[in-house]
Amino acid sequence: MATLTNSTALRRKARRERLRTLGFLSPWLVGFSVFFGYPLIATVYFSFMHYNQIEAPTFVGLRNWRYVLEQMPLFGPALWNTLWLVVVMVALRVVFGLGIGLLVTRIKSGVGFFRTAFYLPYLAPPVAATVAFVFLLNPGTGPVNDILGKVGIDAPNWFNDPAWAKPSLVLLSLWGIGDLMVIFMAALLDVPRDQYEAAELDGAGAFHKFRYVTWPSITPIVMFAVVTGVVQTMQYYTQALVAGKLASGVSIGPGTVIQPGYPDHSTLTVPQLVYSLGFQNFNTGAACVLSLVLFAIAMAVTTLLMRRRAGLLSAED
Amino acid sequence: MTATTALSAPSAPVRPAAGRSPAPAARRRAVLRWIAVHAVAVAAALFFVLPFVFVFLTSVMSDDQAMSGTLWPTEWHWSNYAEVFTTPGFLDWWRNSLMYAGLGTLCTVCSSVPVAYALAKFRFRGRRTAMMLVISTMMLPPQVIVIPMYLVWAQQLHLSGSLWPLIIPMAFGDAYSIFLLRQFLLTIPREYLESAKVDGCGEIGTLLRIVVPMAKPGIAAVALFQFFYCWNDYFGPQIYAAQNPGAWTLSYGLESFKSAHSVNWNLTMAATLLVMAPVIIVFFFAQKAFVEGVTLTGVKG
Numbered sequence: 001m002a003t004l005t006n007s008t009a010l011r012r013k014a015r016r017e018r019l020r021t022l023g024f025l026s027p028w029l030v031g032f033s034v035f036f037g038y039p040l041i042a043t044v045y046f047s048f049m050h051y052n053q054i055e056a057p058t059f060v061g062l063r064n065w066r067y068v069l070e071q072m073p074l075f076g077p078a079l080w081n082t083l084w085l086v087v088v089m090v091a092l093r094v095v096f097g098l099g100i101g102l103l104v105t106r107i108k109s110g111v112g113f114f115r116t117a118f119y120l121p122y123l124a125p126p127v128a129a130t131v132a133f134v135f136l137l138n139p140g141t142g143p144v145n146d147i148l149g150k151v152g153i154d155a156p157n158w159f160n161d162p163a164w165a166k167p168s169l170v171l172l173s174l175w176g177i178g179d180l181m182v183i184f185m186a187a188l189l190d191v192p193r194d195q196y197e198a199a200e201l202d203g204a205g206a207f208h209k210f211r212y213v214t215w216p217s218i219t220p221i222v223m224f225a226v227v228t229g230v231v232q233t234m235q236y237y238t239q240a241l242v243a244g245k246l247a248s249g250v251s252i253g254p255g256t257v258i259q260p261g262y263p264d265h266s267t268l269t270v271p272q273l274v275y276s277l278g279f280q281n282f283n284t285g286a287a288c289v290l291s292l293v294l295f296a297i298a299m300a301v302t303t304l305l306m307r308r309r310a311g312l313l314s315a316e317d
Numbered sequence: 318m319t320a321t322t323a324l325s326a327p328s329a330p331v332r333p334a335a336g337r338s339p340a341p342a343a344r345r346r347a348v349l350r351w352i353a354v355h356a357v358a359v360a361a362a363l364f365f366v367l368p369f370v371f372v373f374l375t376s377v378m379s380d381d382q383a384m385s386g387t388l389w390p391t392e393w394h395w396s397n398y399a400e401v402f403t404t405p406g407f408l409d410w411w412r413n414s415l416m417y418a419g420l421g422t423l424c425t426v427c428s429s430v431p432v433a434y435a436l437a438k439f440r441f442r443g444r445r446t447a448m449m450l451v452i453s454t455m456m457l458p459p460q461v462i463v464i465p466m467y468l469v470w471a472q473q474l475h476l477s478g479s480l481w482p483l484i485i486p487m488a489f490g491d492a493y494s495i496f497l498l499r500q501f502l503l504t505i506p507r508e509y510l511e512s513a514k515v516d517g518c519g520e521i522g523t524l525l526r527i528v529v530p531m532a533k534p535g536i537a538a539v540a541l542f543q544f545f546y547c548w549n550d551y552f553g554p555q556i557y558a559a560q561n562p563g564a565w566t567l568s569y570g571l572e573s574f575k576s577a578h579s580v581n582w583n584l585t586m587a588a589t590l591l592v593m594a595p596v597i598i599v600f601f602f603a604q605k606a607f608v609e610g611v612t613l614t615g616v617k618g
Contacts, residue, residue, distance in 0.1 A: 028428075108351060123596045128571060141384055246576075274464075
């Protein structure tokens, strides 16, 4: 008898705990299903439909997929630009961020000033930063080419030259390196001091100390920076769009339909193409196909992150 | 140490190395290294600071001068800032940005704290999976799901042309905030929570009276990040607010501001600084919480 009431009490307690957990998780459970699960399924559905957002959708099988992957003239450039940015921007950001992080840990005087100076640009709203850089690098009126000209350097046309437009975007993103600097700085300060001393006793120089002491200790953070950087750059949108629009000099407001990617599609990224297909050309099916391509690449990277963990889930308890 | 001393410092220690009788080799190496490090730091600082300086200088130039490519303003036109404010729509953009960022932050914090708490402290089956799903959504480009979401908001709920389609979802948890808060809550010892329960505190009481006060720095960091996210967001307002200029935010409006003033780089730079200003002011007041938050996402796993 006693054991029976005991077990019902236990069961009741377990039920209460389950309800409690569900209660606390409910905002996310609703959000996840409504704002993630539903649209993801709907995107797959629309990718097989012809839908112009006015007439009812009609099933067209794989036609959207074939169109995007085989015929769409802008798919190649957009994918190339996105991958170019993913490789070059992420690599340079990590190297530069690590360099600035190392520099900050070695500064003896004025640390506060330097840290703030390196960090502030990260906070500048992307649109504002882009507008500022389009002005600064403007070949005609911008101060940068003015100064470069005075010291006798034949400056490029930056955002107005297809060969320089992407490097200009990279420059802009290196300016906003503050977040990586903080992360790397914290990781570098966490490297055990005594290991450096031990390495010094063994006669290790600066390079060997970095290679055998610093690097092994910060690899998880570098990995974290690379993976989050890749995912962020897959979404690269605002800066490329605003820079292209402003540099083209077309005097029109947002919402006006223009071909993105000025000059010569050199700044056209996959997310921009999604927007342009879905919200300017009303080719919902093709836009959804492109979304799913983006999703597949992002998912592959995330899975890699999960496997390597990169410190994300290491502190389970 | 102040900015001026930091910037002028590198020239000072040259004297002992050059003037006096030769110092021990180690000392000289240390001095040389000091000079090298600070010279690089000053060069790097110029790269980060000069854009702000040029933008500011241009913002107070006359129309003609801003076009001419000169660096230093001959006359200081502070009235450019007043002119930006009188541009039609600019004040509306401020109001909309504040509403989006303010309500968005409030909704995010209120909905994400309980979720993060459950993920950090409750033991239940599937919480590892739940955590993985949270991180997956964090990694998902917003463009992947935007088309069906837009269709729902525009065609079923008739809310496009406003910022509500951006604010309302934030009342249902935000993956990034949940992740960051969970990392923070993991550091709260279980004993605190258990003793609260022994003292007769319910689960909600424990959350409000023990967890929230202890997690204040984490909550502050999440609130700041979300505020900045909303303030800086361009994609969201472009999708939902584009067709109604009355709902534009500063970040979105700034680009049209430039288009409307196609030749006035001075006004555009003034507007650009006005869009940056709140973020930078908030940062100076809440530096610690902000830097802690960034560190927490990357380092403390």
